[in-house]
Amino acid sequence: MLRTMLLSTRIQVASKWNVIHAVSSQLRFYSKNPDEVQQWISTLDEAQQNRIRFFQNEVTLKRDQAESVPTVEYLTTNVQHLMNLSNNQRIKYYNYLNKTEASIASKSGKDNIREKIQEEKTSMGVFDEEKPASDQKYIEYGFGKNALIPKIHxxxxxxxxxxxxxxxxxxxxxxxxxxxxxxxxxxxxxxxxxxxxxxxxxxxxxxxxxxxxxxxxxxxxxxxxxxxxxxxxxxxxxxxxxxxxxxxxxxxxxxxxxxxxxxxxxxxxxxxxxxxxxxxxxxxxxxxxxxxxxxxxxxxxxxxxxxxxxxxxxxxxxxxxxxxxxxxxxxxxxxxxxxxxxxxxxxxxxxxx
Missing domain, CATH: 3.40.1280.30 (Alpha/beta knot)
Structure with a gap:
């Protein structure tokens, strides 16, 4: 009898994981293009679309409460990973998306500043000036330059x-x-x-x-x-x-x-x-x-x-x-x-x- 109970339990667990795998394989979507994401969402059934709207409303409410969540736009492009997560896993994933979005924004801001500095230097002709041959130094000591003492590992x-x-x-x-x-x-x-x-x-x-x-x-x-x-x-x-x-x-x-x-x-x-x-x-x-x-x-x-x-x-x-x-x-x-x-x-x- 005990063997029969264990066998039935294994069958139930296996069938449960098969269903989850089938649903996750249908929802797996890796494109980050917003238009393609919206097109993908439109192909889902009504229940799944309602769940995505629930995620968007939840993120909007948490942003109003100054919690660590991403923007609705960034959430929508990553919504395919939220479909099978529990409540605690979803909150952690919100925090991860918030940090990722902040990192991307910071890197983008630094790149823009770097490009502006490069454009200003180019407009000022900084890179057009050539040093005279007499001023060129073949041996320069300092960080990132030649060193008097070799590195000892x-x-x-x-x-x-x-x-x-x-x-x-x-x-x-x-x-x-x-x-x-x-x-x-x-x-x-x-x-x-x-x-x-x-x-x-x-x-x-x-x-x-x-x-x-x-x-x-x-x-x-x-x-x-x-x-x-x-x-x-x-x-x-x-x-x-x-x-x-x-x-x-x-x-x-x-x-x-x-x-x-x-x-x-x-x-x-x-x-x-x-x-x-x-x-x-x-x-x-x-x-x-x-x-x-x-x-x-x-x-x-x-x-x-x-x-x-x-x-x-x-x-x-x-x-x-x-x-x-x-x-x-x-x-x-x-x-x-x-x-x-x-x-x-x-x-x-x-x-x-």
Whole structure:
């Protein structure tokens, strides 16, 4: 019985769409000539002509009420598309026709002004004057002219930055690690936010002239975080980027005695920056239930952990957590200047009084 009901429903839907297709094929008309449109309207039956008059009266009434609708003349030339639209679709189509008509009028006005200026210049003989051969300049510098320096494309700059960062790594740049093993604790939206922040952090590190050796540890290539990161950096698996991705945890890749986990909710404060330490940043965004996952992991693996001395240099609000890209910028500036006050200039101002 259920199968019979589904079959009858499919037949009804199919017949409905066949009727709509037949009507729309009869009403399909693409000419914009007003005389031809009027001739086409005269070939319709009385019901369809009454519906077109209803559209024209509706547009006239809405124009009197200063709503976004086209003129009656422009509506009539496009009336064939209105026949099968619902009420909401028709209102949206009125708005679209109004914008299209305004754009055409604006372009036509600009073309008329341009033609008048051209005619005035021609009448004044501006184009008849020829410059002497001595005044002709074969090399002119400026916008739209010859340039002293050739254009450097963005891909060339990216390639140079990648090479420079990789060379810094070869010379023994300090290591900065993002722990990406928290993907299964986050929602798809939070994973996408982490991927966005990691992409910005990667760009900040690559642009800096004293960059880190950047490592993404604990990265599961079956996780939502990896899928989101591939959308942000499509060349992450095809080009030699200054980025090292490890499936293993940071405690398995690097010596434990050199790891220092940075997290905001800890009593220990990071007093001084040390180039020999490998600083670990937890790649997690917890908008809802804030669980101390990174602290528990650090205590379980017996890794040193500390927080940045934010309160000593800024008057903080309740939320002291920094984004992943802000932490990267702070660590880059701290490595360069060894000045906490300058480094915290890269933190978001909304977190301070």
């Amino acid at each position: 963005g891909r060339t700059i990216d390639k140079w930055r990648n090479t420079r960062t990789l060379w810094h790594e070869h010379l023994g740049a300090p290591k900065l690690i993002y722990d990406c093993s928290y993907s299964h604790y986050m929602t798809p939206r939070e994973n996408n936010e982490v991927a966005k922040q990691l992409t910005i952090a990667f760009g900040n590190n690559r642009r800096h002239f004293q960059s880190y050796e950047l490592n993404f540890c604990g990265m599961d290539k079956q996780s939502m975080l990896w899928s989101s990161l591939l959308k942000k950096i499509p060349t992450i698996t095809t080009k030699p980027l200054p980025l090292r991705i490890h499936k293993a945890d940071a405690s398995e890749v690097f010596p434990k005695e050199k790891l220092v986990l940075l997290t905001p909710n800890l009593p220990n404060v990071l007093r001084e920056y040390n180039n020999d330490d490998h600083y670990v940043i937890s790649s997690i965004v917890d908008r809802g239930d804030k669980k101390p996952l990174s602290i528990a992991k650090a205590k379980e693996l017996n890794i040193r952990h500390a927080r940045l001395p934010l309160e000593q240099y800024r008057r903080c609000r309740m939320n002291k957590a920094l984004t992943l890209d802000q932490t990267m910028s702070i660590m880059l500036e701290l490595k360069r200047t060894r000045d906490w006050n300058k480094a915290f200039d890269f933190a978001a101002g909304r977190k301070f009084y």
